[in-house]
Amino acid sequence: MKDILEQLDQRRAEARLGGGQRRIDAQHARGKLTARERIELLLDEDSFEEFDMFVRHRSTDFGIEADRPYGDGVVTGWGTINGRMVYVFSQDFTVFGGSLSETHAQKICKIMDMAMQNGAPVIGINDSGGARIQEGVASLAGYADVFQRNVLASGVVPQISLIMGPCAGGAVYSPAMTDFIFMVRDTSYMFVTGPDVVKTVTNEVVTAEQLGGASTHTKKSSVADGAFDNDVEMLTEIRRLFDFLPLSNRDRAPTRPFFDDPARVEASLDTLIPDNPNQPYDMKELIAKIADEGDFYEIQRDFAGNTLTGFVRIEGQTVGVVANQPMVLAGVLDIDSSRKAARFVRFCDAFNIPILTLVDVPGFLPGTSQEYGGVIKHGAKLLFAYGEATVPKVTVITRKAYGGAYDVMSSKHLRGDFNYAWPTAEIAVMGAKGAVEILYRSELGDADKIAARTKDYEDRFANPFVAAEKGFIDEVIQPHSTRRRVARALASLRGKQLSNPWKKHDNIPL
Numbered sequence: 001m002k003d004i005l006e007q008l009d010q011r012r013a014e015a016r017l018g019g020g021q022r023r024i025d026a027q028h029a030r031g032k033l034t035a036r037e038r039i040e041l042l043l044d045e046d047s048f049e050e051f052d053m054f055v056r057h058r059s060t061d062f063g064i065e066a067d068r069p070y071g072d073g074v075v076t077g078w079g080t081i082n083g084r085m086v087y088v089f090s091q092d093f094t095v096f097g098g099s100l101s102e103t104h105a106q107k108i109c110k111i112m113d114m115a116m117q118n119g120a121p122v123i124g125i126n127d128s129g130g131a132r133i134q135e136g137v138a139s140l141a142g143y144a145d146v147f148q149r150n151v152l153a154s155g156v157v158p159q160i161s162l163i164m165g166p167c168a169g170g171a172v173y174s175p176a177m178t179d180f181i182f183m184v185r186d187t188s189y190m191f192v193t194g195p196d197v198v199k200t201v202t203n204e205v206v207t208a209e210q211l212g213g214a215s216t217h218t219k220k221s222s223v224a225d226g227a228f229d230n231d232v233e234m235l236t237e238i239r240r241l242f243d244f245l246p247l248s249n250r251d252r253a254p255t256r257p258f259f260d261d262p263a264r265v266e267a268s269l270d271t272l273i274p275d276n277p278n279q280p281y282d283m284k285e286l287i288a289k290i291a292d293e294g295d296f297y298e299i300q301r302d303f304a305g306n307t308l309t310g311f312v313r314i315e316g317q318t319v320g321v322v323a324n325q326p327m328v329l330a331g332v333l334d335i336d337s338s339r340k341a342a343r344f345v346r347f348c349d350a351f352n353i354p355i356l357t358l359v360d361v362p363g364f365l366p367g368t369s370q371e372y373g374g375v376i377k378h379g380a381k382l383l384f385a386y387g388e389a390t391v392p393k394v395t396v397i398t399r400k401a402y403g404g405a406y407d408v409m410s411s412k413h414l415r416g417d418f419n420y421a422w423p424t425a426e427i428a429v430m431g432a433k434g435a436v437e438i439l440y441r442s443e444l445g446d447a448d449k450i451a452a453r454t455k456d457y458e459d460r461f462a463n464p465f466v467a468a469e470k471g472f473i474d475e476v477i478q479p480h481s482t483r484r485r486v487a488r489a490l491a492s493l494r495g496k497q498l499s500n501p502w503k504k505h506d507n508i509p510l
């Protein structure tokens, strides 16, 4: 009996070594943690329960049959983050570069199926050279099995992808179908094919960093939702994100203890809006002053800064925030910001997270580059996302709400539940200058007349009261009481029930 127990310990020790000490050392030398070290940091201490530690590949080509490490390049199982359950897979780069074989895929599929059945999120730690080349179509089939589960799990349980090494091929397409992707700066890359293939096919010479580093994907492509400096920072921050999220679409996000008065008055907000309507101010200040303890977990911080997206808590409950940022491009809606916000709104709606929308938007960005890029279709994504969302929707217009962008930004007409405006709000088809130039084109040579026309337009439209008269704005509120008004609105909406007509699925403009 003793021998048998010792044998188990030996086998476990062997499995824990993955691809061997030399490769573990190489992983560390690159500034990366191993697959198991990452799980340890991500999960609560001693909470990890492993599956399939002794699984080995069954392939026999290219001499690979002589090399069959336990675990087959991925560590899978479940554990807890601050006491809440989560399923995890962590690819082991020390075993065939973390590449995905048939059996490696089966291990991932097993925990994904369990996550769906038990209603808990999946966090995938990706550090993989993609499909295992020696296995050919068997590994492609394995990837497709994972992809299919990514699709079925979408909107059922949150799926978070951590990119923690060079990821190619299937290793990027699976994350691409999950809710959030985060990368580590300088050690992680995402590309369909690496620099060598790019050089052969297109003759472009690029480094891995330029092609698919964290900077590329957080600032240019928007494939990734955020980046961190190292493995430890990433895993700590993902624990923080996890606390904002519900376990599944059957669940509500957790309520966290809070030590911040929901009725807190913020006198400084009464002077947040500058006297000059063209002068920007920082919308993040308003978000921080509304949120419990000023805590804002920003998503896609480095992309399309003209719209801000992220999570806060109000009275301890998770709220998704979408806000125009006057500091960047005057807060205009364009292709990138519409796509960014639309995806975020859909995530919140899928997972029962109420949405707070803060509006200061001069409209959609005009011009050929936007039109050629399809701003009509991309802007429609955001319109569609807000229109289909049935979660509680609270909107505060702080200053401009012009044109189609007024409609889009969670207006009353798109089933906004509480639509507030500050007294500084201007709700109109367009700003005074543009309107006067169109309406009084024949008078453009006469500066006095135009000035009078502009003033007349401003007096009539540069306020929230025309909309309030029509009931499109529920109440004009004092800026200093915004947190209290928003908190009370959200509290009153906790029992909200609203559903859309039955359909197989919608056809959002993609």
Ligand code: HXC
Binding pocket: 023, 095, 096, 097, 098, 099, 128, 129, 130, 131, 132, 133, 134, 140, 143, 166, 167, 168, 169, 170, 171, 173, 193, 194
């Ligand atoms: C088998 C692989 C592998 C793979 C890496 N390795 N990728 N083994 N299949 N796909 C092995 C290497 O042989 C090496 O083994 C070890 O992992 C480390 O790899 P290195 O190349 O030494 O590491 P590094 O220089 O850091 O480069 C990492 C890399 C590179 C950028 C990931 O290995 C690479 O480009 N790999 C191939 C990527 C790729 O084209 N994959 C197929 C994608 S197609 P030893 O024994 O020396 O430690 C795909 C289709 C899916 O995924 C469907 C999509 C829709």
